[in-house]
Amino acid sequence: MPAIEAVKLEREFKGRIKAVDGVDLAIEAGEVYGFLGPNGAGKTTTVRMLVTLLRPTGGSARVAGYDVASEPDAVRRRIGVALQEAALDPLMTGTELIELQAKLHGIAPEKVTRRGEELIERVGLVEARDRRVGTYSGGMRRRLDLAMALIHEPGVLFLDEPTTGLDPVSRMTLWEEVRRLKHEGTTVFLTTQYLEEADQLADRVGIISDGRLVAEGTPAVLKAQVGQPHLEIALMDGGDRERAVEVLAGFGAPRPPAEGFELAVTVAEGATEIAGIVRALDDANLIVASLELVEPTLDDVFVEKTGRHLEGAGEADEAGGEPGGSA
Amino acid sequence: MIRPVRALAGRALRNASRRPQFFVPMLVFPSLLLAANTGGFSRTTQLPGFPKVHGFLDYQLAAAITQSLLLGGVSVGIAVALEIESGFFDRLIASPIPRTSIVFGRLAATFCIALLQVAFFLALGLVFGAEVQGGVGGALLVLLVGAIAGTGFGGIGMSLALRARNASLVQGIFPFAFVILFLSSAFFPMDLLQAPADWVAAYNPLSYIAEGLRNPIIAPVDAGAVLDGLVAALGVTAAMTGLSVFFLRGRLREP
Amino acid sequence: MSASIRVLSAFQRRALNEVLRVPGGAIPGVLAPAIFLIGLSGVFGAAGNLRGYEGDFTAYILPFGMLQGATFTGAATGVNLARDIEQGWFDRLLLAPQRRSLLLLGLVSSAALRATLPATFLLLVGLLLGVSWPGIEALVIAYVLIMGFAAVVACYASLVALHFRTQQAAPLMQIGGFIAILFTTAYAPLTLQSTWLADIARLNPVNKILEGVRQGFVPGTVTWGTTWQALVALAAMGLVLGGLAVRSMRRTGR
Numbered sequence: 001m002p003a004i005e006a007v008k009l010e011r012e013f014k015g016r017i018k019a020v021d022g023v024d025l026a027i028e029a030g031e032v033y034g035f036l037g038p039n040g041a042g043k044t045t046t047v048r049m050l051v052t053l054l055r056p057t058g059g060s061a062r063v064a065g066y067d068v069a070s071e072p073d074a075v076r077r078r079i080g081v082a083l084q085e086a087a088l089d090p091l092m093t094g095t096e097l098i099e100l101q102a103k104l105h106g107i108a109p110e111k112v113t114r115r116g117e118e119l120i121e122r123v124g125l126v127e128a129r130d131r132r133v134g135t136y137s138g139g140m141r142r143r144l145d146l147a148m149a150l151i152h153e154p155g156v157l158f159l160d161e162p163t164t165g166l167d168p169v170s171r172m173t174l175w176e177e178v179r180r181l182k183h184e185g186t187t188v189f190l191t192t193q194y195l196e197e198a199d200q201l202a203d204r205v206g207i208i209s210d211g212r213l214v215a216e217g218t219p220a221v222l223k224a225q226v227g228q229p230h231l232e233i234a235l236m237d238g239g240d241r242e243r244a245v246e247v248l249a250g251f252g253a254p255r256p257p258a259e260g261f262e263l264a265v266t267v268a269e270g271a272t273e274i275a276g277i278v279r280a281l282d283d284a285n286l287i288v289a290s291l292e293l294v295e296p297t298l299d300d301v302f303v304e305k306t307g308r309h310l311e312g313a314g315e316a317d318e319a320g321g322e323p324g325g326s327a
Numbered sequence: 328m329i330r331p332v333r334a335l336a337g338r339a340l341r342n343a344s345r346r347p348q349f350f351v352p353m354l355v356f357p358s359l360l361l362a363a364n365t366g367g368f369s370r371t372t373q374l375p376g377f378p379k380v381h382g383f384l385d386y387q388l389a390a391a392i393t394q395s396l397l398l399g400g401v402s403v404g405i406a407v408a409l410e411i412e413s414g415f416f417d418r419l420i421a422s423p424i425p426r427t428s429i430v431f432g433r434l435a436a437t438f439c440i441a442l443l444q445v446a447f448f449l450a451l452g453l454v455f456g457a458e459v460q461g462g463v464g465g466a467l468l469v470l471l472v473g474a475i476a477g478t479g480f481g482g483i484g485m486s487l488a489l490r491a492r493n494a495s496l497v498q499g500i501f502p503f504a505f506v507i508l509f510l511s512s513a514f515f516p517m518d519l520l521q522a523p524a525d526w527v528a529a530y531n532p533l534s535y536i537a538e539g540l541r542n543p544i545i546a547p548v549d550a551g552a553v554l555d556g557l558v559a560a561l562g563v564t565a566a567m568t569g570l571s572v573f574f575l576r577g578r579l580r581e582p
Numbered sequence: 583m584s585a586s587i588r589v590l591s592a593f594q595r596r597a598l599n600e601v602l603r604v605p606g607g608a609i610p611g612v613l614a615p616a617i618f619l620i621g622l623s624g625v626f627g628a629a630g631n632l633r634g635y636e637g638d639f640t641a642y643i644l645p646f647g648m649l650q651g652a653t654f655t656g657a658a659t660g661v662n663l664a665r666d667i668e669q670g671w672f673d674r675l676l677l678a679p680q681r682r683s684l685l686l687l688g689l690v691s692s693a694a695l696r697a698t699l700p701a702t703f704l705l706l707v708g709l710l711l712g713v714s715w716p717g718i719e720a721l722v723i724a725y726v727l728i729m730g731f732a733a734v735v736a737c738y739a740s741l742v743a744l745h746f747r748t749q750q751a752a753p754l755m756q757i758g759g760f761i762a763i764l765f766t767t768a769y770a771p772l773t774l775q776s777t778w779l780a781d782i783a784r785l786n787p788v789n790k791i792l793e794g795v796r797q798g799f800v801p802g803t804v805t806w807g808t809t810w811q812a813l814v815a816l817a818a819m820g821l822v823l824g825g826l827a828v829r830s831m832r833r834t835g836r
Contacts, residue, residue: 509621
């Protein structure tokens with residue numbers, strides 16, 4: 001049975017605004033699923049329905065084997081959630097918040113302190129644990145938020161835009177934690193508007209636009225659907241272009257080069273072919289001045305499916321964003 | 328100077344009109360207290376020493392107006408403090424306008440709102456049976472004294488905000504506004520106040536403002552009482568406007 | 583059951599932070615009723631000379647002040663809930679695998695506990711102003727009623743918070759409580775009130791609660807008749823407003 005399952009999931013708000021319009025999902029246990037889309041696409045509304053904060057107005061969903069509408073308590077017992085806003089009480093310390101969360105999840109008193117300490121250490125907040133959360137940086141709040149979501153060892157974890165607004169170092173730290181969770185067998189449903197994040201972390205990616213799932217698959221398969229990687233090459237002055245074309249014909253199909261380059265060739269195997277190409281050109285006394293590997297991105301996938309870009313599409317959509325949420 | 332003052336005053340009035348909850352503390356609470364006081368203490372007009380009045384409601388209107396204007400002043404303080412906290416105030420300071428226009432613009436808006444507040448309570452009183460013994464002229468005098476006093480109270484709020492720069496702190500002043508009010512003759516004749524309220528009330532400008540508001544309502548206009556109220560209101564306004572400008576300049580001088 | 587108690591105590595602890603960890607956080611709620619008590623005594627004290635007060639004017643209005651403190655506390659609970667909703671903390675509570683009614687119970691029980699602060703402070707101020715000691719029996723009844731009323735106002739304020747989901751609804755939360763306690767025998771006995779106010783006070787269930795709190799101070803004797811009427815009024819309001827608040831809590835997210 002999938003860990004997260006949705007069938008024609010819908011949410012309509014007042015004014016007949018359909019923020020989520022018939023989304024189907026089937027996410028297996030232990031999978032990291034990236035849910036990608038611009039601002040206002042329906043990501044957060046979908047998450048809020050799956051975690052029982054919002055009731056679907058159509059379709060159905062099951063999480064950890066339980067129906068979100070008719071068995072919400074059972075769902076809540078089995079999921080951990082770190083929402084888009086790391087909503088933390090600024091007057092409480094990190095330790096107090098974790099212990100409060102533990103009590104809310106009914107963890108036995110004798111286990112609360114030990115479990116809390118384990119998690120504080122895991123997310124690297126040992127030195128700050130007795131400080132009030134109001135003094136924490138954005139990255140520290142996110143880490144504490146994650147620790148609170150893990151207090152009861154959930155089998156399914158929902159992370160709603162966990163690295164939005166974080167500096168690169170904090171983002172990397174959080175990525176490491178997600179990889180660790182995957183290694184431990186936790187199912188992770190990760191919403192993000194960052195291509196690289198989905199690319200790096202997700203086993204499979206679902207791309208949502210205007211409330212509908214427009215593409216789904218592994219990042220590699222999705223990107224392969226819209227094209228293959230190619231190599232742009234510039235030769236040193238005086239290089240024999242025609243000779244270079246002959247050499248490159250042995251590696252892949254030629255294609256029009258981009259501005260600033262003289263040659264371009266499709267490389268189906270991607271970066272692994274670069275060394276061979278450079279050696280072959282070198283053997284033919286052709287010196288490479290510069291080269292660039294260009295791979296299709298998930299944005300290219302999005303453009304193919306919707307006609308607009310994923311990154312930066314959020315600004316254009318802001319005027320018609322989701323009611324009550326930013327995604 | 329006139330143009331930025333008008334622009335800023337217009338902005339403050341527009342913002343107030345878009346937030347109805349802005350008016351709740353300054354209109355609803357005093358109205359509730361007016362009703363409770365009138366209903367509960369109406370028999371006190373029988374006490375020896377209580378002036379002859381058409382009704383206890385007539386006597387209490389000045390208290391309700393004074394209270395409303397004081398709370399309006401606190402609201403101004405909170406609004407300015409929020410602007411400082413949000414950074415909008417810095418935007419005003421960075422604009423090519425005379426800095427004092429920031430103070431005068433806000434106070435000009437406060438004057439207009441104070442007129443509305445006084446008019447509201449006069450109308451409320453008339454609906455529930457009060458009579459303005461001073462006639463139309465008396466009502467206009469009440470409006471004048473009230474509007475100036477309200478502007479002065481707005482100056483108190485503004486100077487607090489410019490000094491504290493924290494909306495929570497300004498909001499915390501709210502109970503103390505009632506302290507000053509209770510230590511005056513706004514609610515009850517000075518001769519019937521208990522010690523030490525009676526002693527403090529004699530020196531409290533609010534007493535004179537309240538008497539200036541009350542006189543045209545409960546009796547034919549007494550120039551002395553109204554003039555005392557006007558002078559007290561003008562004094563508070565001048566002092567608080569000066570203090571606001573002083574605190575604004577102090578803030579601008581900071582590195 | 584013990585897990586529920588742990589959850590409730592966790593809520594109490596968090597609610598206490600508002601008082602203990604926010605500098606001056608308790609001042610408005612505790613100081614304001616005291617200011618009103620002292621101010622009203624100083625201003626309207628002469629009214630106590632009118633026949634009908636059965637004693638000291640300050641002793642008469644002290645119970646109103648104690649209920650006023652409970653009103654401030656209950657309304658503040660709603661404002662805090664609205665803030666939690668706006669800032670996303672409330673979502674965290676909704677995600678906990680606990681009954682929604684338990685969440686509400688945590689909020690209102692913390693209001694009930696906190697209401698003892700202004701009530702006690704006011705009692706001390708009253709005693710300093712010369713009010714006679716009401717007796718333990720009367721005080722116990724008074725505190726039960728005060729705490730219960732704070733919980734009732736907290737239910738009402740929570741209802742408003744859940745409906746509007748913004749702190750801007752704070753005045754509405756405060757006004758509801760004020761109207762309830764002002765249109766009673768707050769300042770004067772029925773015989774001295776204007777007819778319209780006396781009629782409203784007779785119908786207002788909060789007046790029964792106020793009289794239950796007052797009985798130890800004025801007339802100074804506790805009677806079962808006054809007490810049970812106060813408790814019934816409190817229970818009825820609690821059932822209605824509490825029921826509506828629980829329903830609203832359960833329907834959040836629909």
